[in-house]
Amino acid sequence: MDLRAAGIQARSAVRSTTESLVPIWHPSPNFGPRRDGLEPSLVVIHYTAMDSAEAALERLCDPAAEVSAHYLIAGDGRLWQMVREEDRAWHAGAGEWRGQKDINSRSIGIELDNRGDHPFSELQMAALENLLQDIMDRWGIAPDGVIGHSDMAPGRKFDPGARFDWQRLERKKLAQQRSFGENPQAAAMQSFRALAHDAGFTAEADDEVLLAAVRLRYRPWAKGPLEPTDLSPLRNTIRRT
Structure with a gap:
């Protein structure tokens, strides 16, 4: 197969994944009613x-594991739904x-x-994007309502990770789009914590753990002590009221 034909085939595979969002129904017993309405x-x-995705699917549907999720997306773009x-x-x-x-x-x-520890595939990301758009439209969820596990549980969880x-x-x-100001204010932990709190990082965490959690979301390549550019991505993430 020549490179042009391979490219056409790859694009076709992405389209077929993103245009068809009928998940494979694989019910998990691990769920309950949402609380307080x-x-x-x-x-x-x-x-x-x-x-593998199959191993994850088995665990997410194992009553002994007592874990689940609504959806699972495989590296090849396959989509399962386990909970309504x-x-x-x-x-x-x-x-x-928050x-x-x-x-x-x-x-x-x-x-x-x-x-x-490895990149997320194109097929997987394309399926995720289409699924996210459907969910956000269906429930009226704004972009700032899409978060990582590490955002709400800093120091305890690290997914979806630096990759x-x-x-x-x-x-x-x-x-939520980040904003990098041209002239960020001098970095100070007090200001950083206030910005992080307003952006939604309200879980209890010491300075080092909070900095690591925010960086994992916005600057996973960053190392060392707090610096001015750590504050920049947080400036536009404050919810509009």
């Missing part, structure tokens, strides 16, 4: 940290976002077949 206002993105969106899947655990706890009752969980392409979602308005 809550409806989804967040989407939490995870990686599975397992060797109206129900409360058990994917987020302890943590909080001062609110019980994230399971407030969110839809999406698991991505990835160990966390996840948040900027790709931001460009398509499927996640």
Whole structure:
């Protein structure tokens, strides 16, 4: 097959994945009703940290494991649904976002077949984008309601990890866009914590753990002590009221 034909075939595969969002129904027993009449206002993105999508699917549907998610996307773009969106899947655990706890009752969980140490495939990202758009339209979820597991549970969880392409979602308005100011103010931990809190990072964490969680979301390549550019991505993430 020549390169042109290979390119056409690849584009066709992406289209077929993104244009057809009928998930494979594979019900999990691990769910319950959403509490206090809550409806989804967040989407939490995870990686599975397992060797295959099939292994993750088995665990997410194992009653002994007591974990689940609403959706699972394989590396080749296959999409499974395990829990109805109206129900409360058990994917987020302890943590909080914007001062609110019980994230399971407030969110839809999406698991991505990835160990966390390699890039997410094009087919997988294309399927995720289409799924996110459908969910956000269906429930009226704004881009700032799409978060990573590490955002709401800093220091406890690290997914979807440093290899996840948040900027790709931001460009398509499927996640809160970062803002890099030309003249950021001098970095100070007090200012950083205030900005992080206003952006939604309200879970209890010391300075080092909070900095690591924010960097994992916005600047996963960054190392060392707090610097001015750590504040920049947070400046435009404050929810408009």
